[in-house]
Amino acid sequence: xxxxxxxxxxxxxxxxxxxxxxxxxxxxxxxxxxxxxxxxxxxxxxxxxxxxxxxxxxxxxxxxxxxxxxxxxxxxxxxxxxxxxxxxxxxxxxxxxxxxxxxxxxxxxxxxxxxxxxxxxxxxxxxxxxxxxxxxxxxxxxxxxxxxxxxxxxxxxxxxxxxxxxxxxxxxxxxxxxxxxxxxxxxxxxxxxxxxxxxxxxxxxxxxxxxxxx
Numbered sequence: 001x002x003x004x005x006x007x008x009x010x011x012x013x014x015x016x017x018x019x020x021x022x023x024x025x026x027x028x029x030x031x032x033x034x035x036x037x038x039x040x041x042x043x044x045x046x047x048x049x050x051x052x053x054x055x056x057x058x059x060x061x062x063x064x065x066x067x068x069x070x071x072x073x074x075x076x077x078x079x080x081x082x083x084x085x086x087x088x089x090x091x092x093x094x095x096x097x098x099x100x101x102x103x104x105x106x107x108x109x110x111x112x113x114x115x116x117x118x119x120x121x122x123x124x125x126x127x128x129x130x131x132x133x134x135x136x137x138x139x140x141x142x143x144x145x146x147x148x149x150x151x152x153x154x155x156x157x158x159x160x161x162x163x164x165x166x167x168x169x170x171x172x173x174x175x176x177x178x179x180x181x182x183x184x185x186x187x188x189x190x191x192x193x194x195x196x197x198x199x200x201x202x203x204x205x206x207x208x209x210x211x212x213x214x
Contacts, residue, residue, distance in 0.1 A: 037094055
């Protein structure tokens with residue numbers, strides 16, 4: 001079980017965020033006692049763990065991987081947000097760790113994080129996985145940015161889709177949907193929900209302040 005903790009403060013780092021991972025125990029499990037670790041991005045004030053998705057083996061390692069959003073991540077152009085993919089296989093290998101584990105230690109191979117494309121976008125507000133829904137059955141990661149400008153309207157929100165390959169990680173993104181062109185701050189991408197897999201998969205995108213107009 002992975003539990004996001006976006007306000008986690010560790011070792012003097014304010015609002016770094018992180019993810020608590022709780023491993024199974026008891027009959028049929030490797031351990032007879034509860035075990036947990038903390039995963040940290042090692043970046044300041046990024047709110048890592050604000051969104052978490054999993055349950056799909058993205059890198060072919062044999063374990064379900066973890067997608068983590070950090071919507072307050074800052075680059076030279078401003079607060080763009082960042083999304084990470086962490087390897088379930090590598091996380092499992094750290095189950096006996098007594099100290100916090102960095103995201104880099106358990107990252108998938110290849111490009112393991114992506115950043116938002118514009119200042120204030122906050123990519124990683126919500127994340128989801130579309131299993132087997134891409135070209136030739138590829139898995140796709142969907143990430144929303146609460147104040148993205150994907151369709152020409154500033155701060156309208158939206159979502160991006162990223163293919164994830166087993167050996168090279170994230171591929172180039174494309175805009176999945178942009179926020180409405182009327183109204184102020186509709187916050188499209190406040191939530192994401194996936195139903196189904198493959199060609200029949202459906203994605204619902206929430207807009208906290210949407211007006212119903214486009």
